[in-house]
Amino acid sequence: MVRVKSRYLLCEVNVSDRSRLLLLDDRAVAATVKAAVARIHGDYGAALCSIRFSVKYLNAHTGIVFLRFPKKCYRLLWSALPFITCIETRGQKISCFLNCLHVGGTMRTCQKFLIRYNTQQLHRMLPKCKNEEEKQQVQKAILNCSLTGRNKEAFEVESESEEDEEEE
Amino acid sequence: MSVFMDLNVNYTADKSQLQSLIETAAHLGFSTVAINYVFEPTEIPAPTAISELMDPLPIVQGRSRPIRVLNRLTIVMSDASHFRPTAVEYRRFDLLAVQPTTEKLFHAACMIYDVDIICISVTEKLPFFFKRAPVNGAIERGLVFEVSYSAAIRDSTRRRYTIANAVCLMETCKGKVRPLPVPPLDLRGPYDITNLGLLFGLSDGEAKEAVSSTCRSVVLHAETRKTASGIIYTVKSCSDSPPADCKSRLHPVSQSSGWLMVNE
Numbered sequence: 001m002v003r004v005k006s007r008y009l010l011c012e013v014n015v016s017d018r019s020r021l022l023l024l025d026d027r028a029v030a031a032t033v034k035a036a037v038a039r040i041h042g043d044y045g046a047a048l049c050s051i052r053f054s055v056k057y058l059n060a061h062t063g064i065v066f067l068r069f070p071k072k073c074y075r076l077l078w079s080a081l082p083f084i085t086c087i088e089t090r091g092q093k094i095s096c097f098l099n100c101l102h103v104g105g106t107m108r109t110c111q112k113f114l115i116r117y118n119t120q121q122l123h124r125m126l127p128k129c130k131n132e133e134e135k136q137q138v139q140k141a142i143l144n145c146s147l148t149g150r151n152k153e154a155f156e157v158e159s160e161s162e163e164d165e166e167e168e
Numbered sequence: 169m170s171v172f173m174d175l176n177v178n179y180t181a182d183k184s185q186l187q188s189l190i191e192t193a194a195h196l197g198f199s200t201v202a203i204n205y206v207f208e209p210t211e212i213p214a215p216t217a218i219s220e221l222m223d224p225l226p227i228v229q230g231r232s233r234p235i236r237v238l239n240r241l242t243i244v245m246s247d248a249s250h251f252r253p254t255a256v257e258y259r260r261f262d263l264l265a266v267q268p269t270t271e272k273l274f275h276a277a278c279m280i281y282d283v284d285i286i287c288i289s290v291t292e293k294l295p296f297f298f299k300r301a302p303v304n305g306a307i308e309r310g311l312v313f314e315v316s317y318s319a320a321i322r323d324s325t326r327r328r329y330t331i332a333n334a335v336c337l338m339e340t341c342k343g344k345v346r347p348l349p350v351p352p353l354d355l356r357g358p359y360d361i362t363n364l365g366l367l368f369g370l371s372d373g374e375a376k377e378a379v380s381s382t383c384r385s386v387v388l389h390a391e392t393r394k395t396a397s398g399i400i401y402t403v404k405s406c407s408d409s410p411p412a413d414c415k416s417r418l419h420p421v422s423q424s425s426g427w428l429m430v431n432e
Contacts, residue, residue: 014192075366082317082321082360097354098360099360100359
């Protein structure tokens with residue numbers, strides 16, 4: 001069977017103050033990416049972007065975004081992402097930049113990477129805890145990640161069970 | 169696993185901003201960062217000691233070691249007298265960079281001057297073209313050319329100049345180029361910079377090398393510059409001791425590449 005292949009880019013949105021992150025929503029991110037691609041690669045880029053590009057997942061608390069691009073031109077569209085300097089949403093501009101963490105062929109591989117990455121982030125957070133209560137919470141979260149075989153999700157990841165799409 | 173380095177973080181007098189920049193760099197995965205002091209013709213700034221700046225240094229994402237911070241001096245040269253190779257102040261910096269503005273200076277910098285990095289300015293159309301002879305001479309000596317991409321991120325006209333200059337440089341020197349950012353908020357992750365390298369005309373492997381192994385070779389080249397013919401490497405035994413107390417260690421040197429094998 002002919003399989004339509006895509007590339008899923010796992011990006012992290014870095015902002016200088018984390019409270020602004022909560023204003024993000026997926027339509028704003030999609031519009032920003034399309035505008036950036038149109039600015040850098042012109043009409044050709046904008047046309048490529050309209051084929052199968054979408055924002056698949058957005059977590060406003062951690063700033064993680066999954067973007068989907070068609071496999072043939074994902075490098076070109078990826079090269080426009082460093083030029084994004086701010087995301088405009090609900091009339092407010094959040095100045096930020098996107099940092100790409102992982103490129104995967106399916107949502108599942110990206111999700112697996114995200115779970116490992118979040119676990120590492122929890123480990124990094126542990127020495128920085130300011131009081132005993134926070135430390136306990138972080139330790140509990142880390143234990144949650146690795147204890148049971150089935151429930152392998154870190155507490156910040158919502159369950160995303162979309163498989164790679166077959167012919168659309 | 170390759171080591172990513174970001175060798176140009178502009179020095180700001182604001183300590184907290186500098187600290188947040190170093191933290192962001194560590195979060196993005198850069199294992200070494202160099203704080204850049206731009207040279208004014210009047211006085212050479214003294215670099216702040218790293219331990220004063222931030223202590224403890226943040227751990228690099230994905231590794232267990234803290235980020236390494238170096239000091240770097242960039243000299244903007246419009247005249248040959250600006251660069252004095254024997255000035256004592258240069259020794260406090262780990263890396264030396266030169267930004268020539270005329271063709272003669274570019275030629276001199278490539279062939280004669282004892283520096284590690286040659287910066288190509290991207291904010292205006294260059295008044296001179298790159299010739300193969302000095303560029304090849306520079307590459308043989310171990311020098312590296314540097315292109316800043318932060319201006320490209322901000323402004324559309326500057327983007328054109330950046331890409332034009334970078335592509336022009338690429339044609340003459342076939343790689344050996346390092347893109348570098350000038351913060352604030354202009355830091356980009358190493359894989360994103362690799363992609364930018366693709367835009368500038370580098371191939372896949374070369375683009376990744378530009379961020380990792382070329383940077384590492386520059387840092388090693390800077391270390392050999394401090395030594396006597398790359399054989400004896402002096403190390404201060406404690407931070408405040410005068411030069412007379414230095415221990416000296418002998419390291420094997422591979423003569424063909426002129427690099428120093430340093431055991432950290």
